[in-house]
Amino acid sequence: MSGGEVRAALREHEVKAMVAAAGVPVPRGVVVRESDFAVARGLAEPLVLKAFGPGLVHKSDAGAVRLGLRADELAAAAAEMRARLDGFLVEGFLVEEQAPAGVELIVGLVGDPGFGPVLLAGLGGIWTEAMRDTALRLCPISERDARLMLDSLRGSALLHGHRGRPPVDLDAVVKLLMTVGGPGGLWERLELGEFELNPVIATPSGVTAVDARHLPG
Ligand code: ADP
Numbered sequence: 001m002s003g004g005e006v007r008a009a010l011r012e013h014e015v016k017a018m019v020a021a022a023g024v025p026v027p028r029g030v031v032v033r034e035s036d037f038a039v040a041r042g043l044a045e046p047l048v049l050k051a052f053g054p055g056l057v058h059k060s061d062a063g064a065v066r067l068g069l070r071a072d073e074l075a076a077a078a079a080e081m082r083a084r085l086d087g088f089l090v091e092g093f094l095v096e097e098q099a100p101a102g103v104e105l106i107v108g109l110v111g112d113p114g115f116g117p118v119l120l121a122g123l124g125g126i127w128t129e130a131m132r133d134t135a136l137r138l139c140p141i142s143e144r145d146a147r148l149m150l151d152s153l154r155g156s157a158l159l160h161g162h163r164g165r166p167p168v169d170l171d172a173v174v175k176l177l178m179t180v181g182g183p184g185g186l187w188e189r190l191e192l193g194e195f196e197l198n199p200v201i202a203t204p205s206g207v208t209a210v211d212a213r214h215l216p217g
């Protein structure tokens, strides 16, 4: 959330590897440091291209995210991105599969010096910034807490199916909240600081964390 400090921030693919090991679904992806995009051939299109480097915290603001690419478009898109990111150190690129559209959620941990880690869950994307529709709960949470958090959101109707849209896989959302904030969850292992999955895309068939940030405190 804060953009200033980039000190010991892990790269997105490193945070994703960590959360994937804990059981959080993330898109399949590869890291390309030079310009050998042939390694992306095994991924299913459409593809997402993201540049990474020490100053690239809010990637889309900087122009460091491109969606909807074919494999044969990656090299040109990366060259164009590098040129646009003049002034940033670009260490490499993350190429990953584009998750199908769904309801975007934010799931994070907020370190409270008085109380310890607090789980944050809410509607992501434009909702996080414009509507601030989030719920907070001290870790560890129970499954009941997870469901109450989701039901407390003003936009919870979006999760339950809205205007003819099918409901998202709520059990998968609850499982994700437990993996982050439940007993034995990521909150016990992460150094307090900033941790955020934003967005997590929820669909009727599951959840995918398509962005992950962790800044040890
Ligand atoms: P940042 O938050 O640093 O600007 P993100 O990695 O969140 O960058 O990407 C920006 C937006 O692009 C996301 O909010 C999401 O809507 C979309 N996006 C990013 N990666 C994927 C992906 N693998 N599949 C689908 N959508 C994605």
Ligand code: MG
Pocket (backbone or CB within 6 Å): 198, 199, 211
């Ligand atoms: Mg993001």
